[in-house]
Amino acid sequence: MVSTTTNALETGTSGIRRLPGQLLRARLPWVPILILGLILVCAAFAELIAPHDPLAINVLNRHMAPGESASHLLGTDSLGRDILSRLIHGARTTVIISFVSLLAGAVVGTVLGLISGYFGGWVDAIIMRCVDAALGFPTVLLAMIIVVFLGTGTINIILAVALTFWARFARMARGDVLAVKTQDYVTLARITGVSTPVVIWRHIFPNVVNTLTVISSLLVGQIILLEAALSFLGLGLAPGAPAWGIMVAEGRDILIDVWWLSLFPGLAITIVVLAFNFFGDWLRDTLDPKMRQAQ
């Protein structure tokens, strides 16, 4: 039960327009931001930061434990490659794959969601059945099919991830469009003779962006996990490439004796995914307090 009076109070304080200011005034989640900043720096300047070449093999130094040598802080793997360097280069792989596939999925999904929600009818029916299919199809199976037909590689892993995640964007965007398109300003724009693409771009899209930003930040974690899982299964990059999922996989047979092989990349995945989730939660609470109440 909300009275008219409290409504009147709220309209004064929760204008959507004050969001940038709201973002600045809100308490920033420093820990996740620092972690994510570190990852981005690693990805950008891997060559400069990494103490060794991540691919340099030195069989004499294999299975060095963390701390055993000052030049290999986190130890070495079965081929004597420096684990810290591989982690730093792995950050780049992770960042590229997750961001590119997120972007591809977000663009395709949002466009289809906008079209689906705005036009409705059979267009909507077709797009939404595709969404159902995409959400219902096991991702790993999809990735296997892609890898079987197109082979392994960065592009194909991005394709597999994007093919799974576009549907979430499409569904979220469509839901928002349905709410926005009944607003009178959309009808008024049509009455004025504004063309349909302009109506969608000018009046509908800006009202969908907030939601999309929030789910993007929440989905990054899931995408990183998916990429790692695919790499772990050997469906992603070529074996030996510096990717966290592959590194975990390389250590699994000797986990008891040479625990550091799997532990450090595993920890890296966990920390980054957690950081993204915390950041996403914070973003959601700040940009869209209503969403929090609804959950």
Next chain:
Amino acid sequence: MANNQTILKVEDLRTHFFTRSGVVKAVDGISFDLHQGETLGIVGESGSGKSMTAWSILGLVPKPAGRIVGGRILYQGEDLLEKSAAEMREIRGSGICMVMQDPSTSLNPVFTIGNQVYETLRMDSRQSRSSLRQKAVEILSSVRIPAPERRLASFPHQMSGGMRQRVVGAIAMARDPNVLIADEPTTSLDATIQLQYLTLLKEIQAATGAAIIFITHDFGIVARMCDRVAVMYAGKIVEQADVLQLFDSPSHPYTEALLRSVPDLDDQTDYLPSIDGQPPTLDNLPIGCSFAPRCPHVFARCEEFPPEFEIEPGHQARCWIRYGGN
């Protein structure tokens, strides 16, 4: 008019909201009496505090932001502000009932009309299923629901807005309350359905002797339904009078201007005198009279908050132009 026994007495009630941007005085020192069997109209615009007055009486001020910070609400001589939550629930169950603006949210969509009427009846006494049913049918037919036996099995969405609002009214009246608070109960209804509903409410009131607080912004409804009227502006009662006194000699510039700005169906005019400016925002009120920024008669004294001046017996207005027994 009704006999003179006071059933509800509100004294200097203050309900404030404590928000991040400051204190919002939604209800700020209002007093009125409600006599048995009479209808008191509370008139005001959105944000004038008229709904919050009702919620304060019912003990339903939204917490934690809202708090009653002062005053007394005497119901049958007892202060409602000192009652426990359980006691207030009981009073809401049978003493003071409320009909809200939107009938679609007052009824639970997943229960049948019958279930919702039974629930009310069960609250006060244990009865057999068949007598419950019979009583429910009686109640529904008392508000002119056609084929009430069949309607007991209907869900709210199967009824029209007017019918739903009558069911809500029936449920409230089934508790045989002493005070019924009706918060704009007809705003979502069409004109002919509104007239049906108002006529019905009058009949029920005549039969049960309940006192009604009718919250509205429509002077047409006030003229038809009310014995006394309190006009609210920015959380305060600016004028209070018997209905004939108010319409014959409106004594606060706000009431006067508002009455003149409403178009009249029986009169062909080319120009309506309108009120300048915008309704006040409660978090930024002037120190003196809240209406001063929009008032055509404003003068120096208005910077001071005006007390209540007695215009004639039973008729008060808070305006400095009435100073000196004018």
Next chain:
Amino acid sequence: MVATNGAGNGDALVRLDGVKKHYAVTSGLVLQRNIGAVKAVDGISLTIFPGETYSLVGESGCGKTTTSRMVLLVEPTTEGDIYYEGRPLSDINRDERKSFHASVQAVFQDPWSSLNPRMRVQSIISEPLTTHQRVTKQEVRTRVGELLETVGLNSFHATRYPHEFSGGQRQRIAIARALSTQPKLIVLDEPVSALDVSIRAQILNLLKELQSSQGLSYLLIAHNLATVRYMSHRVGVMYLGKIVEESDPETLFSNPMHPYTRALISASLPADPRRQREEMVLTGEVPSPLNPPSGCTFHTRCPFATEECRTDIPEYRELEAGHNVACHLY
């Protein structure tokens, strides 16, 4: 046919001729069968003259808003045609359509929903302008400033966002937007019913002033009869998709003929406890337009209904000069 009107001058601006809007109701998932039609608007004819206000009154679901949406080209007609300056809208080319969109605008009920919260007042007001004309930024700024002052706001308001304004001010912005292409017709769909009582007269007066200074025509959709009387030159009373009575407001409200009009007047409560109206409390509710009653659709609620009303559809005819009624009583 529709009678000519004293208040109008010259040729009709907009004419509706037997316009219908039916929505098919289908059943079945795969093979859809039509099982009936909701007759939202069922054959209405009316004429709006330059510089005058034509009002449609009636209760919710009577088809008045659907009619206005057809005039605005938001919805196509099922049958019948709408003529704008003598040209049928079903038969206009792209350019004519563009110029129609520029010369017919609308103001809606809810000023919170009719302004995009993410656009500045300047972009909101200039949207019709930039859609239809090539204008420079400077021209837009000048024009928006003029428009804001025309509707009683200030030119410095142009850079603000809608949430910074109160309901009445937002409705003024919506009116400024509608005026930006110098339209000939503005559809006003309940323009004041969402506003505070103390603001309504301001907006109504503004609309009247604009009408006389700019020669605008209005199609006013409203349920409040007193507002309609104040604003209109001609009034059509709608019930279940049909116009049951039409006249100038003076005649209509002093000498109503159709029982439904009389019931509406009786339900309009005067703000004066000493004034009593002829009591005419209708029984029952508005029937569903999916299966409207036979004969005269009002017969289920009409206190004067006869056998004839149940079977025969009353003819809509001119009973006195400029006063049209569809009722068997006359």
